Amino acid sequence: MGKKLERLVFAVNGERYELSEVDPSTTLLEFLRTRTPYKGAKLGCGEGGCGACVVLLSRYDPIIDQVAEFSASSCLTLLCSINFHSVTTTEGLGNSKDGFHAIHQRLSGFHASQCGFCTPGMCMSLFSAVVNADKTDRPEPPNGFSKLTVSEAVKAISGNLCRCTGYRPIVDTCKSLATDVDLEDLGLNSFWKKGDKNVNVCRLPHYSSGGICTFPEFLKSEIKSTSDVPDDAGLTATGGGYWYRPDSVEDLYKLLNPEVFSESRVKMVVGNTSTGIYKDLDLYDKYVDLRGIPELSDIRRDNLGIEIGAAVTISRTIDVLKEENGCTLLSNRNVVFRKIADHMNKVASPFVRNTASLGGNLIMAQRSQFPSDIATILLAAGATICIQTASERLSLTLEEFLERSPCDYRTLLLSVYVPSWTSACSSSVSNGTVDSIATTKTKVLFETYRAAPRPLGNAVAYLNSAFLAQTSFDKRSGNLILDNLKLAFGAYGTNHAIRAKKVENFLNGKPVTSSILLEAMQLLRETIVVKEGIPHPAYRSSLAVAFLFDFLRPLVKDLAEPGKTINSDANSSAANTEYTYGSLNGHANFSADKTSKRADCDLSDVILSSRQVIELIKDYHPIGEPTQKAGAEIQASGEAVYVDDIPSPENCLYGAFINSTRPLAHIRGIKFSSSLASQKIVTIVSANDIPKGGKNIGAKFIFGSEPLFAESLTEFAGQPLGLVIAGTQRYANMAAKQAIVDYDTDNLEPPILSVEDAVRRCSYFDVPSFVCPKQIGDFSKGMAEADQTILSAEVKLGSQYYFYMETQTALAVPDEDKCIAVYTSSQCPELTHSVIANCLGVPFHNVRVITRRVGGGFGGKAFKAIPVAVACALAAYKLRRPVRMYLDRKTDMLMAGGRHPMKVKYSVGFKSDGKITALHLEILINAGIIEDISPMIPKAVVGALKKYDWGALSFDIKVCKTNLPSKSAVRAPGDVQGSFIAEAIIEQVASTLSIDANSIRKRNLHTFESLMLFYGDSAEGSGYTLPSIFDNLAFSPTYEQRVEVIQKFNSSNKWKKRGISCVPMIYQVSLRPTPGKVSVLNDGSVVVEVGGIEIGQGLWTKVKQMAAFALGQFWDDKNEKLLDRIRVIQTDTLSLIQGGLTGGSSTSEASCEAVRLSCNILVDRLRTLKDRLQEQRGLVSWDSLISQAYLESVNLSASTFWVPEHTSDSYLNYGAAVSEVEIDLLTGATAILRADLTYDSGQSLNPAVDLGQIEGSFVQGIGFFMYEEYLENSDGLVVTDGTWTYKVPTVDTIPKQFNVELLNSGYHQKRVLSSKASGEPPLLLAASVHCAIREAIRAARADLLSSGGSDSSPSMFQMDVPATMPVIKELCGLDNVERYLEGLSAHQSKEPYCC
Ligand SMILES: Cc1cc2nc3c(=O)[nH]c(=O)nc-3n(C[C@H](O)[C@H](O)[C@H](O)COP(=O)(O)OP(=O)(O)OC[C@H]3O[C@@H](n4cnc5c(N)ncnc54)[C@H](O)[C@@H]3O)c2cc1C
Ligand code: FES
Ligand code: FES
16 A cells, blocks of 8 residues: 655755645645745636746656756645655745846836736746756857747746736746847836847846756755655655555555545545646545556657556656657658647646646546547547556547546556557557558648637637548549548537547548538538537537638648648658648738748747837936836745735634525525535634624625625625635635525515616616716707618627736734724725724724735725625634635635626717717616616716717616626726727728728717817816827828738638727726825835825836935935835825725826825925035935934924815826737637737826836736626526636737837826826727727628628628627638538539549
8 A cells, every 4th residue: 555654855945844744635835825934826716727826846856867847836736746846936036135036137127017916926937938948958048048939938928827917028028038039129128228229138137047956955865865766655644634655556456445445535636737627625535646656657659659658747748749759750750749749738838737647637538528638639649548447457549438437536547549640651540559550652631729719728628629631642533532530529518529430431532622521511510519508509510610621621622722732742741741821729820931930839929029119208207217116026036925925823714705606595594514624614704793883794885885794685696695714715715615505585586687687677776966977969969960870789798807816815813902903905995994893893993904015906906805804804803813815716706796797779870971970878787786886887988988079979878786796896997898889889880881990980089179078177178189199090101001911911811811990099087085195214214105005006116206206306316316215115094094995097196196295295394404404514415314304303204185176186098009900710719910009198107117007908908808708607606717717818819019109298287297097098999909800800701791601791790798709700600611612612513523
């Protein structure tokens, strides 16, 4: 039986750890964060889907004396599996005390860290890529660079999510380390100015290979001296469970004896990455690590193929297949191995592939119906597998294995055999074994496909497929004849990957003509039957057709298109039988020069370029400087402290919500299943625990409040019913999911789950008059003036989840005399403060709420953060012990509510020249269960919609109350929908009139007079820059040229179409009163407190610059050195009251203004002293001034509460964007080829910060318009509840060319030092991507119409939001391939074929 070892030994950042007691369910991340000082690795998802937790793992092989280093997701890696490993976290690279690492410094200098929560993970992914590239035998790179290539550098972070930056600056950081980079192509940074001559690597923080010791010598010595080779070591972990590591199959089966183990409590693991998908529902008491069984790690090659042990990781498999391709079979260039390896490179992300095993994937596919890519591609490659059951060892084809009933826990997958397929030596497989080599004049074709939202992977495919075919040349007919086809399809909603045998049989022995292809497609449609309940069934089956078509079309003589040909010379080798462009995920190479050199992956498309245009203003130095973000380096090095990084106080307990799964039901009782997890419950906190005098209140805003816990009635699925308290966060989370709630719906009406239901039941929230938008003009009159009208057209917009990287979190610590301190990640501590006091029934002065920094907010940490803080406070108050919570991603997503979905109906009248005369809107806003900010949404919608002069504007907007989590503010709430609705109308008007949409836009942009009419005082005469911004972008010669190029492209490409569009934006920003306090300490250092919270938007950076400017007034150089002596500190609601809310984009400038005024008070107090000292001593330094002021008892602390003047408390922001896209008509995938944004930022307070906001906001908008589906089930329970199903943009989905111009619109008397906001407005510009997609779809539909393949209008269609791949494909024709083939085969029907 597995050997027992009494200890677990490993190193973290060079420090030795030896444990004799470990709960084997402990993850490496949990250990790092709770038992070491290293908090750099963050918990973003716990699913392997975000990269926040990435660390470097190193393993030492004493036999070859080599260290292997690889990135890993520490949230999935079990601690017990890293025995004798070394762990390096971002702190191990460098820190503020000993010096930061070049990666930290470069990330900071390229402005690549905003909230910073993703930054440590980014560092480690990049570091791992660099370390491994430097180990290769590539030529030595120039000093200061690594051996990484640009394409690898970008790929390094392909699995890491960042919700703030939009990735561009992170990509620049990565590229700065690449040996083939052109430094002048890198974006805005603080190492050199754009246009500087002599840009060279010396200007960058120095990087040298090998600077970090990732495997300490002591651990090597220990490994060498230990009698047990570490890999063979078994470990018994205590603390409630055991960890076994059998070292042979026999040993394993002794363990798996049912008399020893009960199945439900034993878990076999290799990489444990499956828990990212199938969450452990309960604890196990025994873990069996399969990696100790040597044959599971074996790799054996023979002439016929390669056998790979089941425990070999996917990364290692890729290397092995590539080695095989590159070395032993070099002469034959085994295309199959290479394509398998390429496809595997799109499975998950690097840090998952590095620990995920091949066998684990196949077992999940077999046992759990997992939509595996690997099963599909190996099925087509004719792979066989070897399994061991309790009684026998079997060799099976993969197909036989997949078709067996789900294997039990005592079935062991030993190895996978992948046969070698070459043209000269094509091997055939029968009865599960490779039994012959037939040398024929056949050639082997092999191709794999996957259609997924993200090209580089880390997204499960809608459908995947792989096709293998042998072809021979029929001289008589001149056709290629197909044989031995293996057509595999998977992931489309099937129990497992399948072979389309009917289609194979039909095609075998036939030449490929369009009519045969058409018949094959019809057969395929019958084969690909999507299971009920799986979304987008028609889309998925259309993908199957599209992929097979794509595979076979080069074989059809008449179909070969430029750039995609197949060599039909029967004597040529298979190596030449290559597609010259790829079609994976629609990200094909598109330029002529690229078609000739298809990269090893389709990464050549991911190499991003960018341009930033900014104008530096010196008037208020250091305001206007693109200084680095305050704290960026400590964010990168993991030293920045977020709420969950605060060490748990002694006796701390942890809470997790029990959430309702019903939308409207009585709660009759809650019990817990009898499970190991339930045993961890310490207590339950519910509404019954609210102290006398307190209220059941969880959040409130001016329009209403919401209960903390449902009492006897739950009103939406996701509503908190109570709180489970346990000894660790993981136990609490798991135990909360053991709750069994007894619901009943007696005497209840059905829940209201849609806006249509709400209308039927008249379920609306009031919109108070002070937030009601105003109608303009006379609609009937406007319609009467119109030449044409569109009546009752509809458009729909979905919701969007915040996806801040740090989920909701708080820590409550009880204090003396019924006082309590609560640390929370909140955008409005002041409100949190009052709700806590209300809930506990204590005076406000008993509560102190502290927020230092927030790991991303986007509006979601405003009201939605409050219940978490209040729940912690209530539990801590009840238990008299500290209580903390860090919501798991699923719970966070269940409760968040997110953006308001809308259903819009509009009627519009317009003249023949495109001038719109009247618009009427009926908008139904789904607000969820309580008001939150929803009554303000109509005003925001109309505010952004008014960017055009509609003539007369009237509307009927209903804010619907539904049994769903309340919707709240999400970056640009209401505005983004309003702006989009305007574009949808413009596009329809343009289509109706057959006029280019940009001309309609221009025709309807406001004059200054109409701007005043629509926006009143917010419009400032001299600052109306939109018409010129729009003209420069949309009516420039460059734009015209691009349109021409696009038209040419579209006419010469059948299956790809491009579109371009320019969208303007007006965004009304309001300023709110804000406090500020500035104190100068005896040593001259300065402490600043502001009401605003640093949520990544750079508020502290701007505030510091403002304080330096304002305090430096005595000196001509504005005392530049002051900047480094200023610290903005955490918000403490008792130290600075009336902090208000951070949101609406204007908090940075408001905080700056409050600080400027406070500084002015101090400057006034110091002025006389300064003058006196100057007279006495000549020059006076800051330090001497301050020390004298202390001696003379000058009050050196000043605070203000800045209240904006009524005439300047709101203003308009302007901008426009041009986006160009390419869509793939086979898959519906979109690549954003280029985006050019011009944004009027006034005189930017900090151009680097504003640029970061603009880019990040735009990319978040891309998520809204293209990717993010935040969906519910029929009970209103959120089902896209994690990284597996909810897809935010990643590095491979941003514009390939991303250009931003910050327009300086000059002096604005009423603005804070002439600046303008940048946080939210640019999100609206992402509508340009949506509009460009529409243009491309128009071209596709026009094509289809002209070839007789469609009856629908090419231009009159609505495209809802988000425009995901299925939506786009549907608009292009789900049967576009068949329609096309029908057209061709009709043409060819007279030509006979012979075979
Ligand atoms: C974020 C993320 C994204 C992913 N994306 C993709 C994707 O795009 N395409 C795709 O195909 N896959 C994807 N995967 C799945 C991934 O490939 C698998 O999770 C991984 O290969 C499982 O290997 P493991 O060693 O971690 O298995 P484990 O989690 O250790 O084990 C998985 C299961 O298999 C059992 N098991 C493991 N090995 C054996 C064996 N040799 N014999 C018998 N039983 C065994 C275990 O008991 C367990 O039940 C993704 C995974 C994650 C986390
Ligand atoms: S927390 Fe580990 S990948 Fe997200
Ligand atoms: S900086 Fe990347 S998530 Fe905030």
